[in-house]
Amino acid sequence: MAAKNETVFTKDLANKTMRITRTFNAPLTIVWRAWTDPEILDQWWAPKPWKAMTKSMDFRVGGSWLYCMQGPQGEKSWGIAEYESISILKNFSGIDSFCDEHGKKNTEIASTNWNTNFSSDGNATAVEVVMSFKSEADIQQLIDMGFQEGFKMAHGNLDDVLEK
DSSP: OOOTTOOEEEEEGGGTEEEEEEEESSOHHHHHHHHHOHHHHHHHSSOTTOEEEEEEEOOSTTOEEEEEEEOTTSOEEEEEEEEEEEETTTEEEEEEEEEOTTOOBOTTSOOEEEEEEEEEETTEEEEEEEEEOSOHHHHHHHHHTTHHHHHHHHHHHHHHHHHO
């Protein structure tokens, strides 16, 4: 198991997946809320100096989270997460896509299936995200966009939020 506070990425190109694990020093209920409450998500989701801003969130099966990440010069990158399954305090999964401010998907950038799992060990909570892609090229496209560095930074932001 990875050391606490280290985000670990494991790519499985043969199966077109990327697994991301991170342990947070907070109880399960607090970490779950940080991933599912838009007011808290906006505090950590985007890597600094970018900021996340939720336009709408309906955290239920069939619902979605429409958000943007705004850069320091005002540039915006929109995303939508469409929830397919939710098991409270254990898991949620769905499809994550780049889109416009109305939620219309950008077909030039592949959508990704996310399966996000939570497990607790006392006051620490492990989060595992398994991302499934349609092709190895889709994995590489996301990596080339700086996803790994950005997600590590966002996890660091979440550490800061959880300390409050």
